[in-house]
Structures are given as C-alpha cells and as structure tokens.
Amino acid sequence: MNTDYDVIVVGSGPAGSSTAEHAALGGARVLVLERKKAVGEPVACGEFLPILDEIKATFPDAEDLEPVFDIPASLISREIDLIRILSPRSRGFDIPFLGYTTDRDRFDKHLASKAEKAGAVIRTSSMVTSVKEGEVHTRDEVYSAKVVVGADGPISKVAMGLGLQRNGDLYPAVTSQATGAFDSTMEMYFGGLAPGAYAWVLPKRNGANVGVGVAPKFSDGRVGDYFQEFIRMRKLEVTGRPIGKYVPSNGPVPRTFTSSGLLVGDAAGHVMAVNGGGIPIAMICGRIAGRTIADHLRNGTPLSSYEESWRRQVYKPLRTAVRTKMLASLFFGGPRRLEFSMRFLGPRRMGNILRCRPSFP
Numbered sequence: 067m068n069t070d071y072d073v074i075v076v077g078s079g080p081a082g083s084s085t086a087e088h089a090a091l092g093g094a095r096v097l098v099l100e101r102k103k104a105v106g107e108p109v110a111c112g113e114f115l116p117i118l119d120e121i122k123a124t125f126p127d128a129e130d131l132e133p134v135f136d137i138p139a140s141l142i143s144r145e146i147d148l149i150r151i152l153s154p155r156s157r158g159f160d161i162p163f164l165g166y167t168t169d170r171d172r173f174d175k176h177l178a179s180k181a182e183k184a185g186a187v188i189r190t191s192s193m194v195t196s197v198k199e200g201e202v203h204t205r206d207e208v209y210s211a212k213v214v215v216g217a218d219g220p221i222s223k224v225a226m227g228l229g230l231q232r233n234g235d236l237y238p239a240v241t242s243q244a245t246g247a248f249d250s251t252m253e254m255y256f257g258g259l260a261p262g263a264y265a266w267v268l269p270k271r272n273g274a275n276v277g278v279g280v281a282p283k284f285s286d287g288r289v290g291d292y293f294q295e296f297i298r299m300r301k302l303e304v305t306g307r308p309i310g311k312y313v314p315s316n317g318p319v320p321r322t323f324t325s326s327g328l329l330v331g332d333a334a335g336h337v338m339a340v341n342g343g344g345i346p347i348a349m350i351c352g353r354i355a356g357r358t359i360a361d362h363l364r365n366g367t368p369l370s371s372y373e374e375s376w377r378r379q380v381y382k383p384l385r386t387a388v389r390t391k392m393l394a395s396l397f398f399g400g401p402r403r404l405e406f407s408m409r410f411l412g413p414r415r416m417g418n419i420l421r422c423r424p425s426f427p
C-alpha cells in the first residue's frame with residue numbers, strides 16, 4: 067500500500083490538473099493518475115474556448131477568473147469572432163461571439179505542467195481499476211490517500227467507487243481535423259443530418275476542427291456515419307480518423323462529495339448542456355476543489371464546502387442550460403418544427419441560449 071500522497075486525482079484533463087495544481091499550491095502531496103500514455107492525446111474535443119469576458123458573462127458569480135484564464139498566446143490557434151448557427155434548411159443565424167480555438171493536447175499539457183510546477187506528481191499509463199473511500203487501485207499498485215478526486219471524465223469510475231451518482235443522458239460525439247482555408251466563423255449545424263444530430267466547423271491556424279454529436283433519444287443512427295455524411299455534405303478534407311467521446315448533457319450530478327472524495331469536471335456533469343462546452347467550468351471547479359482539499363487537510367474544512375462553493379459560483383447558468391435543453395428537445399424531433407423555432411428565436415435569443423441565459427429573460 068503506497069501512502070506517499072495526501073490526495074489522488076484520477077484523470078489529467080483540465081479538471082484533474084486544475085485540482086492538482088491548487089491542492090499542491092496549498093501544501094498537499096498530490097498524485098495524478100492518468101490512463102493515457104501522454105497527457106491530452108489523442109484529442110477528442112472541438113478545442114473552442116470563449117474569451118474571458120464571455121466566460122464572465124456566462125458565469126457572472128464565478129470569482130476571480132483572471133488568473134484561471136491567463137492563457138499564453140502561444141496556445142491560441144485561431145481567434146473566432148462569430149458563431150453561425152445553421153438550421154436544417156441551411157439558413158444561417160449570425161451571433162457575434164469572441165473566442166478562440168486551441169490545440170487541446172498542448173492545452174492539457176500546459177495545465178498539467180502548472181500542476182507539476184506547484185509540486186504535484188503526474189503518472190501516465192496508470193489506469194485506475196477500482197476506487198473505494200481512501201483507496202485507489204491500479205493494475206500495479208494500491209494507493210491510500212486522505213482524499214480521492216474523480217476527474218476521470220463522463221463515465222466516472224471514481225463516482226461509482228465513491229457511491230455517487232454518475233452522469234445520465236450521454237451524447238456520443240466525434241471529432242477530427244480538416245485541411246483548407248476557413249474564415250474566423252464557428253459554424254454550428256442543427257438537425258440537417260438527422261433529428262437530434264449537430265455538427266461543427268471550428269477554424270484553426272491551419273484548417274479546422276470538425277465534429278458531430280448526437281442525442282441518442284432522437285436518432286438511432288451511428289455518430290460515425292453522420293460524421294462521414296457531414297464531411298461529404300460540407301465538402302471537407304479530413305486528416306486522420308475521427309476520435310469519439312461522450313458529452314454529459316444533463317447538468318451536474320446531484321452530489322459531488324463524500325467525506326473523503328470529490329467529483330470535478332465532466333465526472334460531476336460540469337458541462338453546459340446547451341453547447342457541450344466543459345473546459346472553462348472544469349478549470350473553475352478544479353480550482354475550487356483544489357483549494358477546498360488544501361483547507362480540508364490543513365484546517366479540517368469539510369469537503370461539502372466544495373459543493374457549496376461551486377454551486378454558488380456556476381450552478382445557476384448550468385441549470386438554465388439544462389432547462390433550455392429540455393425545452394429545445396421538444397423541437398428536436400422533426401426538422402420542420404426545429405426550422406420554425408429557430409426562425410422564431412432569431413440570433414439574439416439564440417445568443418442568450420449559447421450563453422446559458424434564459425431565451426426569454
């Protein structure tokens with residue numbers, strides 16, 4: 067039994083690395099276990115992030131965001147200034163929105179290196195096979211720690227091991243890179259491929275990130291087939307095979323803590339249900355988790371204060387997004403209904419929806 071660490075974080079995505087960084091900055095001995103051979107690889111993400119002002123507008127109660135999103139310019143692949151939403155009949159709705167694409171593998175490595183600089187140890191090729199309160203098993207070793215963190219993505223083994231509820235309503239999504247020249251507009255397609263299917267083209271420095279996601283409730287087709295259909299339809303040249311993952315689409319799970327464990331990021335359902343974006347919330351909640359753990363180890367602060375804190379800072383927009391998604395799903399069923407409701411909403415209200423605000427404030 068390895069007892070060298072106070073905290074074991076499972077997963078080295080944005081949630082795990084942010085948690086590890088802030089727990090280590092607070093003096094905890096932190097080990098991150100990552101099943102992949104290299105942090106951030108392969109990329110299964112649209113790689114889009116809003117600029118800081120957009121993040122503040124979406125999460126107005128989140129505290130002190132400047133240091134969290136102090137992203138080096140070298141990690142910005144392409145600036146985006148417009149989101150174009152395309153209806154089933156290819157009618158475009160333009161929403162001014164500032165953001166950028168990154169290279170997600172380099173982005174995750176950057177966050178992991180910040181955690182390492184703070185003193186955390188990151189061990190790759192370390193698949194966690196089971197978890198109990200205070201105990202983490204990999205194929206080669208058993209670790210005992212005061213706190214175990216589930217930052218292990220949408221299908222969280224840690225959540226199961228801690229007896230916490232896992233995400234429901236997972237959307238499969240795949241992504242790949244396309245070559246060619248693209249302007250600085252993010253394209254989002256809804257309902258044209260199949261009911262409940264959506265697709266995106268996100269410009270990068272050389273080419274674009276392209277992907278497709280599906281709500282299984284509305285469509286029984288395979289996401290990989292829709293991806294191929296989208297590429298044909300949009301006449302894209304794609305390099306490499308599409309990589310898939312799941313997107314939690316039901317908002318946060320009911321409880322994200324036990325007496326010795328926490329869930330963060332996708333494992334906690336920290337994703338905007340209206341657009342599938344989860345990187346910013348993973349980073350915000352990761353910092354809250356890391357700081358809470360450090361306080362817990364130093365002063366005995368209960369881990370429940372993590373949940374109080376993230377709910378105070380980001381829950382309201384996440385809940386609004388889930389409600390909007392539920393309402394929108396009434397219109398997902400058929401292209402005609404979707405076409406009509408998109409025209410009815412128009413770009414301004416669609417902009418509200420993308421920013422997790424009520425569509426009719």
Ligand SMILES: Cc1cc2nc3c(=O)[nH]c(=O)nc-3n(C[C@H](O)[C@H](O)[C@H](O)COP(=O)(O)OP(=O)(O)OC[C@H]3O[C@@H](n4cnc5c(N)ncnc54)[C@H](O)[C@@H]3O)c2cc1C
Nearest residue numbers: 077079080081101111112113114194218219331332344345
């Ligand atoms: C196709 C697609 C496109 C997306 N596009 C965007 C986008 O453009 N912008 C955006 O903001 N969000 C996007 N998202 C969502 C975003 O990727 C996630 O919300 C974000 O990665 C969450 O970070 P995380 O650290 O919680 O989880 P992850 O980034 O998934 O990291 C979890 C880590 O845990 C590791 N792990 C899992 N199980 C184990 C185990 N048993 N043992 C050890 N390690 C384990 C995994 O290998 C992984 O490295 C997209 C998601 C998908 C699927």
